Structures are given as C-alpha cells and as structure tokens.
Amino acid sequence: MSNDIAYPVFRTPDLALAMSTARRLMEFGRREYSQVSVSVELRSVAEVRRVAAELPGAWFRGEEEYGEFDGVPFQEQPPLVLGVQAPGLPAEPSAYERRLPVECSLLDQPVGSIEDAFSATTGPNIGEIRWTSLCWPDAPEAGFAGESKHAEVTLLLNTRTRDLDQPADDHTVLVHTLRAVFDDRQTREPYAHWLAEQVGLTVIGPGQRL
Structure with missing residues (x-):
C-alpha cells in the first residue's frame, strides 16, 4: 500500500485565478477517464x-x-x-x-x-476541489518515472491545509505525488518540483499528508 503527499504550488485570494491555475496543472495530467470531486x-x-x-x-x-x-x-x-x-x-x-x-459533496464527476x-x-466556507485519475508523465532528464496512482491536483478553498481545519483568506493549489521516504527524505519531492515547473509554477511550501 502506498500513500500520497501534496505540495503547494500556488496561492492567491483570487478564486478565478486559483481555479484557472489548478486547471492548467490538471490538464497537464488529464486523461479521458479523469474525474473531479468537490466538498465543502x-x-x-x-x-x-x-x-x-x-x-x-x-x-x-x-x-x-x-x-x-x-x-x-x-x-x-x-x-x-x-x-x-x-x-x-x-x-x-x-x-x-x-x-x-454539514458536509456537502459531489464525488467522481466528469471533469x-x-x-x-x-x-x-x-x-466563505472551507472546501476543496480534487481532480483524480490523472497521469503524470516521465521526467527522464530528472531521473523520475511517471505515475498515475497518486497523480492528483487539489484546489483548497479558504484554507491552506488538507485537513480543512484552518480558515484562510486565500486559496491554495496542491500537486500530489507518491510519498516515498528514504533516510528521512522525501525522494519524490524533486518530481513535484519538476511537475510544477512544466506549467510555470513552483513549490512554495512543505508537502502535506493526510
């Protein structure tokens, strides 16, 4: 069994800008079977x-x-x-x-x-939009194979944490990759940086786990 880790790559109080940025990252890994789930x-x-x-x-x-x-x-x-x-x-x-x-949700909808x-x-409520069943490509120049199991993008609304427990006045885009630890180091973190760079973004904070 494996787990994911999600890195923040963009943050803004502008919801429209946060949405367009999240979609740009999502489209990089989108496939015909990709889905989206929302909750608030x-x-x-x-x-x-x-x-x-x-x-x-x-x-x-x-x-x-x-x-x-x-x-x-x-x-x-x-x-x-x-x-x-x-x-x-x-x-x-x-x-x-x-x-x-009360949690309101719609799961596994068409992108x-x-x-x-x-x-x-x-x-102003805390929520998230999560795109799943994406597929990240190989990055041979960075020494990483692609992945699909943990290829996701999340847009956090009015919070900065995946726990959805801390209100914020802005929205955060996360890129998900496989969590792989060796000698207390997240060995897939450079891949998250590479993914962000492919769409003009950069990792802006530590990875988040659930």
Whole structure:
C-alpha cells in the first residue's frame, strides 16, 4: 500500500485565478477517464439551505457523536447522518442540532461538469476541489518515472491545509505525488518540483499528508 503527499504550488485570494491555475496543472495530467470531486463544510442551517438550493444534486451529511448510534439499525438512523441529496434535507431546524458542520459533496464527476458551479456556491466556507485519475508523465532528464496512482491536483478553498481545519483568506493549489521516504527524505519531492515547473509554477511550501 502506498500513500500520497501534496505540495503547494500556488496561492492567491483570487478564486478565478486559483481555479484557472489548478486547471492548467490538471490538464497537464488529464486523461479521458479523469474525474473531479468537490466538498465543502457548512456551519449553519442557513448555509446548508442556500447551497442545497444552488446544488440540488449534491449530497449532505451531518456530524454524529462517537458511538452515538452503536447498536442502532442502519434504517433507523437519521437521514442527515446517513447522507441525503438536497431535496431530502430535513425542513425542521431541530434536525440539525448536533449535526453541524454539514458536509456537502459531489464525488467522481466528469471533469468540467461541476467545478464552476461549486466554486461560485462555496462562499466563505472551507472546501476543496480534487481532480483524480490523472497521469503524470516521465521526467527522464530528472531521473523520475511517471505515475498515475497518486497523480492528483487539489484546489483548497479558504484554507491552506488538507485537513480543512484552518480558515484562510486565500486559496491554495496542491500537486500530489507518491510519498516515498528514504533516510528521512522525501525522494519524490524533486518530481513535484519538476511537475510544477512544466506549467510555470513552483513549490512554495512543505508537502502535506493526510
């Protein structure tokens, strides 16, 4: 089993510029089977309802306390905990007690199908757009073979960390590669630098793991 590591290569408060930059990097590795997934954390009922109205096909899932539903049959758990699409969201405010933040997501969509609508809807909330099933090319002059398993691009919205736990006033583009450590050194980090350089970018910070 292998894991990825993601390096920041661009940061800006300009969402349109962040999106176009992320897409430029994504297109470098895009294939016909590439996909995109989006998610955002919504911290109020008003925001859940606003986003649901703008993204009716999205799925919403609320928080649950540790062990809260131990022994409770699946079919008896609240729909908001199990996950529901926008039309199935509960109308009563009490249903959201202890369930915030609510995660809104759309997974494994065709590239280009959801990114613009999603980014326009996110507002100040923390979220991400992640392009997967890319394929990074060989870099023989740098001594690296290409890769596909961990070839991804992420655009972090209103945060700088993959944990999505620290608000920020800007957006960050990440390039993902295989995490390979030898003598406490990330041996694939130079490949991340090479990938960034191919589209006029540069690594601007340490790699991030999940």
